[in-house]
Amino acid sequence: MNSKILMISTGGTLASSHGGNGLSPRLGGSEILKKISGLTAGFEVDEEELFSLDSSNVQPEEWTQLARRIYIRRKAYDGIVVIHGTDTLAYTASALSFALPGIEIPVVLTGSQVPIENPIADATENCRAALYMAASRCPGVYVAFNRKIIVGTRASKVKTRSFDAFESINYPYAARIDSGGLVINPELAERSQRGCGLRDCFSRAVFLLKLFPGISPLVFRQMEEAGCQGVYVEGFGIGGVPFVRRDLTEAIGNAVRRGMVVAVGSQCLYEGSDFSVYETGRRVVEQGAVETGNMTSEAAITKLMWALGQYEDREQVKKVMVQNLAGELGVKVNWND
Template identity: 50%
Template sequence: MKKILLITTGGTIASEPTDEGLAPSLTSGKLAAFLGGLTAEYDIKTEDLFQLDSSNIQPEEWQCIARTVAREYQNYDGIVLTHGTDTMAYTASVLSFMLRNLPIPVVITGSQLPIRHPLTDGVENLRCAFAMASTGIPGVYVAFNRKVILGARAVKVRTTGFDAFESVNCPYAATIDANGLELNESVLPQTDGDFSLEDSLCDRVFLIKLTPGLNPEIFDMLLKMNYKGIVIEAFGAGGLNFVRRDLIAKLQKAVERGISVVVCSQCLYERSDFTIYQTGRKALKSGVVQGFDMTTEAAVTKLMWALGKTDRPEDIKRIFTTNYVGEINIT
């Protein structure tokens, strides 16, 4: 019988109606009670960390979760973490980086309807999460709607649909159908050393989505606000404006000041490639770092994690051209 730790942090799955709307209140023990006969298949222990809407999950909570996993992982075959869906992809990404060479699965799940709702998707998502957690396959994953996604590839793409998450630019790690849990061996991450908790994070990272006509002076403000890293969602394959409003010159100034600037694409699918167009090549000359096919959530959290380790721009570039947990395809 596999030993599974169920950790709860709140979210819709644990929410109940209040005068101010849905709010998390159910404990891990109450969530486990909804699993019915499944509890006889696993040796389940529970732990409550928070009762938070995931909009309130921030870097301090990420560190608490990571430290809890680091404290407990040797005692269990797998860990299931319940979480609100709104920031689940950020949490899944950052845990993937902080829990280096994690030897067991940590599977994050939640729901679009509270678990007490008669039509909830929460019970099924928990069952899928427990199935993945019991495999013993190392890594951080998101389990949702009978699909399992690498933590650093999950993106929330729907606000109400049960198929809320997709695996972006990467096949699913596993799917669940009439054959049971079907693993995709080519996607599963590989460990390359002993486990280490790398939980230092820099929260001075700003994300901005380019729009036509954006005033480049906003980057002067970010410098004054002491931001250490900037992630930009550029146009298409990596377009940044330099006519009349010279964004690239401002980014070069930021890079010269020691700010790490990572540029991804606004397009959800496929990769950025700054070598194709003149504007992209100018951006590369200014010293920005390509995000290639990373999700925005992975880029932001990887930059927070990288800046928690070093503030040397050359080291940040090296980290961003290294694939740690399947988050990026360089070739």
């Protein structure tokens, strides 16, 4: 029996062509499906166009729209493929992971670095990987790119031009494609989920702050005055926040005491943070900041937006931030090698 797959198109480079102001999405879902018709043998594929945007313009409102469409359609399909621009694809993948807890089918986001109309495009191969992962019966949210399948909360765009633009950060691939076909991570194959929920509210009153030497502590007061309810701070190294001359740790503590949720992580892409190692890290945790461990920046900020959208109680937000909800926290055995 052929797997029944829904392809939801949202725009992005894959659907783009040149216009007077540069590349912009112009192909609809039906046109994309025609261009990948050679890949759909063995699948029953339907398509829907939800919106057509460069992913730089995809924001929490679109995350909510997309989550609701997936939630409504999920029971009629074995899997869902989402065509999405690459620039914010990792943010959307994380957002959907939190908005659709317990999703029972594979939801696979993909896109391309080159428009599908270009003969050298990576679009066709990425769509192939997405279709096969969508038919895998491995529930969850994933990113398919360059023959790799990445857990949604672990994906990050690490290159701007290359076809291997996405990487799985601090986590093994969910699957990969090689001469043996689609090879699923054995741990993933054992997963099963039932009873999907829809929790699609996201707060926009957040800020992502990357520290640099000499940054003023006044920035936290300015964020509060702007109505910010939560901030994700990318500290130095394994977990460092300055307290000499310009004491950011005290400024963070004052912000926390006035009701702001402050999450802290590392600017380093790999291996995560541990704010217990150095005094500069311990001081900020003692002030009430919440550590994000080895979460990606995309997962940390979207999780903070999601948690603030779900709970009014700031202590509940902090509690949720340190729970592993969708594979965003914790270290697994490296299956990539």
